[in-house]
Amino acid sequence: MRKLSSLLLATLLACVAGHAAAQGVLRIGLVEDPDTLDPTLNRLATGRQPMTALCDKLFDVKADDLSLVPQLATGYEVAKDGKSVTIRLRPGVKFQDGETFDANALAYNVKRHMTLPGSLRRTELSMVDHVDVVDPSSVRFVLNAPQANLLLYSLAERAGMMVAPDAAQKLGDRFGSQPVCAGEYRFVERVPQGRIVVEKFAGYWDAAHTAGDPDRIEYLPIGDSTVRLSSLRSGQIQIAERLTPTDLPQLANDPRVKVVSAPDLGYHYIRYNSGNGPRAAIFHDVRVRHAVDLAIDRRVLVKALFNDQYQPGNQFVGPTSRYYDPAHPVPARDVAASRQLLQQAGVAHLTFTLLVPPERERQEAAQMVQAMLAEAGITMKIETQDDAVMLQNARRGNFDAIFNFWSGRPHPDGNVYAQYSCNGPTNDSKFCDPAIDKLMVAAREATTDDERQRLYREVNGMLAQAYPSSVLWHRRTFTGVSAKLTGFVPHPDSTIRVKGLHLQP
Template sequence: MKPIHLALMTGIALGVLGAAPASAQSVLNIALQDDPDTLDPATNWSFVGRHVLQSLCDKLVDIDAEGQIAPMLATSWEWSDDSKMLTFKLREGVTFHDGEPFNAEAVKYNLERALTMEISRRKAEISSIDSVEAVDEHTVQITLKEPSVPLLAALSDRAGMMISPKAGEELGENFTSSPVCSGPYKFVEHVAQDRIVLEKFADYYNAGDYHFDQLVFRGMPDSNVRLLNLRSGQMDLIERLAATDVASVKSESNLAVSPVVGLGYYGITFDIGGEGANLDIAQKQAVREAFSLAIDRNAINQVVFEGQFATGNQPFPPSSFYYDKDNPVPERDVEAARAKMQEAGVDEVELELLVPTDPERQQVAQIIQAMVGEIGIKMEIKPTELMTLLDIARQGKFQAHLVGWSGRVDPDLNITPMLACGAAGNDAHYCNEELDAVLAEARAVADPETRKAKYKEAVEILLHDLPIVYLYHSQWIFAHNAKLQGFNPYPDGIIRLVGVTMAE
């Protein structure tokens, strides 16, 4: 049975939608789980922001439906023999939304901005870059400090998104207020906690494959509210349909479900070195190990997700080539967990867990709360709006949080941005120089088997230190109006609208 407050939330959500812009000939209404933090590729950190930026800002490269690197603004690329130089050939005839030309100088500007901008969150992702040279108008040469195979994959995400240098210079850190890129849609407005509106860019080089005049994105943290808005016709496409709703939506002829297995993970991140750290957790590895042993990951999957997700204990799902099968997902072991608490010399530990406000993660947290409570870990759940949570975490003013990572096609990018010493996304404020050295060795080789052995070493370090207790790997489940044709989900979970139409 739904709680009473949900009905109120639903009424509010449906009422607000009456104010949606309707000036375009065809509008696609999309419900996201949250409102994005920023619309600047250099500073954005939220997953939902990537949905909007995908339609707003083209990248040097993208991925295809199989997760392989594909051309976008770069039509081809080539590595040097020593993997320390990457050369791109750029697409010709591309313009930014302000009419400025896209060229090699624009690429140089964007990469240097991402590396030097004080508030950039892309620094760690492309820190291997030593210099960028515009060889000619449509050729860019990137020289690396050391071999770094994951760089290409990093450029298939926000680090590879190109903004107009003119707008970037004029707006500086305020670029997010009026972003100018070169994607199929251009920015109209962002009303915080309400809507983001984009309109079709007529001069886009592939404009004929984009069929909506306007996109309206809305943040709706409650999955029930998103689904109710889809059923009412207020929304055309929603992300992260609750696993428990899949069967009922499939039975409705006017709706459709489109799932895809994701690349990322969900887990509990502990503050190890930040000012808000709980010292019993941060300084006593045995307590973190006890916490992990007390959790029944399969029960979480069955109860919250009806078995549709994959249980996990590593940065990669068990289906990944890089998953270490010698360290499988552990069974719950309460006695072993209690023994670890005794080893740590503690009977009880109080822990505050920040959890985003969506019902699924709240339910996951409640199950974990009951499980770890059996071994003396008294966990307080603190529901926190996602952007506020991320800001608190970046400052290190928390004890633990339950947040996911959407995943990347290169395994390095499921570890380094969150756990490398000093990385911008290192909420744990964790630093292990041995881990950093292993990851550096893995980045230097292209051979998959050699890299796999290195990531096994990395996983063994992480399973000992446990700055993150990995829990499960989700499917990205989209639901949409059955008239929406040509929508295909990608393994990174990002909405792509090329070729998508709405049948009459």
């Protein structure tokens, strides 16, 4: 069935490729079907791809040094005590339904992020007490703690994406299927498991600098990497996201394609259910989690599967980050110690199920981990689920362990707080250590880089002893790009910026 679906998709792409190129249509191959296109509720990294075209943010970050760049905002001022931030807004901005973007619209968006049921942005804006409308073009964020640096970087992510208030109120829980924002492109249609289509918005605030950008973009979920690569090489798509190192040799001598890369801010990890519902019994004991971790050889994984293009990892930042805790380096595999820990925990034979999405990288890694654990007397079953389904089951506690991927954030808080704080919105295992929470809050309020480094290293060290998850590697982001496409800049957050892309006929 999967082969048939791939064949049908390839045939469809071939039929429309010539027409698409003639009409200035950019086609982007995604590794999976995105979840909701509501910035408040979106969770999957693939969802950020179309949302980046649809929804401008208050700020963005530079690809090279991750410094802030104004987008819908023009600047900001931080109070001396660090407990308020005044942001100046860009004049003349319209949402795609014609509504004006102003201070009241921003205040509405912040309230929506903080109060909408199921919001994944609430934790990112937890430092905000309220927003004051100073005048139509400026607002003041009043903070309940001096966390101005964290706030600004949160506003350069999904929390800074602005949606049209009228449309959001009218559509309610259907907004994610018909998003209205203030980006360069407006939403046209979505065919589930088929495509997401956006087209140039004539009233875009920066239209003068985007005249040469594609008129239309089609985002296509192509989970089969073979089909995705062949579609890129034949010109049926012009961008293929998240290539793996094993894809690279196929493209090395193809003049029709170029591969660009950037170091990634995120990490791949196995999360253990240690406290979410009845299925948490398997991994409630830290010795059991530690035993599984010890049976995995991260270096062998990275060498065998990724040709050493990725970095073995064990923390929420990579070994090259200033926040990495050198006191707890990537551990060596120790099967004997793994067996001993299980004995101490009174587990005669450990058996559990790992939920894995159909993505090739994690599928192959899961099979290798399965073999490694078997050598330690651990039986790991693999159950494949679509990413959105897997994360839904994780939220409900309907899992033993999941093989997850976090796309990474410029501020280290974005890599740890939501995942491991007691009430974090993506803390699916319900892992909770008040001492770690206290350190993370202190790190949020740190006013110097040195203080922030010391605190995050302490957090890293405590997580390295608690094993709420097993971080396995930090990757590079490899993106396949047609030679006919110019202006593409890879970003460490793996999100494709479409502004400035030019497609030759």
